[in-house]
Amino acid sequence: MSAICTCGQERHLYYRRDGTVFHGDQNAAALACARSFGDADQRRVAVNSLWNGVSVSTVFLGMDHNWGGGPPLIFETMAFHTSDKYDPQERYSTEAEALAGHRKMVARYRWDIRAAVAALLHLARALAAKWRR
Numbered sequence: 001m002s003a004i005c006t007c008g009q010e011r012h013l014y015y016r017r018d019g020t021v022f023h024g025d026q027n028a029a030a031l032a033c034a035r036s037f038g039d040a041d042q043r044r045v046a047v048n049s050l051w052n053g054v055s056v057s058t059v060f061l062g063m064d065h066n067w068g069g070g071p072p073l074i075f076e077t078m079a080f081h082t083s084d085k086y087d088p089q090e091r092y093s094t095e096a097e098a099l100a101g102h103r104k105m106v107a108r109y110r111w112d113i114r115a116a117v118a119a120l121l122h123l124a125r126a127l128a129a130k131w132r133r
């Protein structure tokens with residue numbers, strides 16, 4: 001279900017970090033949105049590198065990633081891991097939600113021993129490959 005905005009647009013794709021919309025022509029909006037955050041630093045909301053090799057990163061996406069209808073999802077938290085066995089991902093509408101979600105994700109992986117073992121195995125394999133040469 002898509003509501004029609006006062007600007008006549010059926011759906012908005014591009015947002016500012018404060019959640020306000022880039023109205024009007026969506027090609028121009030895409031450009032304005034990209035300019036509004038410019039570099040990677042301005043997209044970053046929070047990042048934590050944990051002792052066990054898990055890195056939790058939360059960024060502002062700018063573009064609505066909610067393809068199923070409902071509120072725009074413009075923030076994203078991901079947990080990166082050396083084993084590539086999981087890369088959980090959560091999306092949010094506001095920066096406050098994103099920060100809360102980030103803290104939750106950090107708490108979820110902070111004491112993940114499997115991640116630590118995978119990181120050690122990854123390191124051991126890399127060293128073994130180096131020694132074989």
Ligand SMILES: [Zn+2]
Nearest residue numbers: 005007009023
């Ligand atoms: Zn509009």
